[in-house]
Amino acid sequence: MTAGLPEVWTGPSILAGAGALFVGVVLGVEANGFVELADQAPVPSDGPGAALLLLPFLTCFGVPFALLASLLGVLPTVSTARWASGRLTGRDVWWWVPAVAVVLVGAGVAAFGITRRPEPGPLVLGWLSGTALLTGAALLARDAALHGGRLRRILGYGALSTVAVFGIGAALYATGLVTEYRPPKVDAAELAGTWTDGRGGTLTLAADGTARAEALTDHDADTGVGPVPEPGKHRCTGEGTWSYDPGDSTTWQQSVQLFIKGCPFGGGIEGLRISGTAERPELNWEYGDIDSPDWYTLTR
Structure with a gap:
């Protein structure tokens, strides 16, 4: 000192x-x-x-x-x-x-x-x-x-x-100097197509309501009890159906309901949430800690 x-x-x-x-x-x-x-x-x-x-x-x-x-x-x-x-x-x-x-x-x-x-x-x-x-x-x-x-x-x-x-x-x-974010308004026709996670996994949503998953990551299995697995080790592939739910009032309530045998995500009340922009929408699945979740994001 x-x-x-x-x-x-x-x-x-x-x-x-x-x-x-x-x-x-x-x-x-x-x-x-x-x-x-x-x-x-x-x-x-x-x-x-x-x-x-x-x-x-x-x-x-x-x-x-x-x-x-x-x-x-x-x-x-x-x-x-x-x-x-x-x-x-x-x-x-x-x-x-x-x-x-x-x-x-x-x-x-x-x-x-x-x-x-x-x-x-x-x-x-x-x-x-x-x-x-x-x-x-x-x-x-x-x-x-x-x-x-x-x-x-x-x-x-x-x-x-x-x-x-x-x-x-x-x-x-x-004053509008900063704008609060809102998800883009979409419809079923805009959502049809192939989505990717950027790591080899894809999700194809057909216009007739059928869906196919190829090597999508099952994060719930990745974060399970036991030794930490290799990244992307748990993958799921399968076929099923999908539908678009526009929600009741705001674009925050939009979702994609996805049901594919062998893949745990996309079903239930929440479904896949929609974010991104009108030019580049995103599909998101919540996983991990319920109080501080992570998001599995698919883009086109």
Whole structure:
């Protein structure tokens, strides 16, 4: 620690870091809700209201995690920045905090990328948002160490920020600068043809209501209990029938009812959901965790 500076590892610093993390996550969920309204998806988004719905959960379970993250992530960032600043400049300089945060979050994202190999886009977004969250929390914890408690101020400005984000997001959609996504309106004639999953599987929907599947992936079998199988190991092929359900009122309720012996998907109430655009529609089958499902998508 640089001589003459107050201790970082104090109650006010811990609470300031935890409060900033909590507010940052709530704002992130709220902003992401507005973004999801414009994204193409098989099901309608919960929108910014998800932040309000998740608030009790975040309060009960998120606060303890925020305190732990403040101890394990925020305060070590402040301490490391203070140490590096003192060694290299002889004084405590604030901009060392974002410099250290960039390196720490970057290392964590790199390790995740090497082990899980996600798409580059989400990886970069995770790095940027994680760096912003850690930097903001560390700067506020540093400020609390220098000037005393900041928790009330953080929570107060956080509440104002949530109102501001909601107002800006609502205005963008109300003025038409951003358009809420709706699935395209289709009919049975437009759906007839051959659909592909891009990995060798095809689904052919004939105009007479018959259907044929060739090597479609059975994800329910892929995600079953036991050792993780090879990607695409579980395939289904067969013949059957299909029909188009226009739904009652909105294009979100459209579906394709598919019944093929040997293939588990497409039947039931939900069927294959329709998304994409009028020029390039998509058929989607939900699988995996019911609370956070994945989607098997077929295109033409």
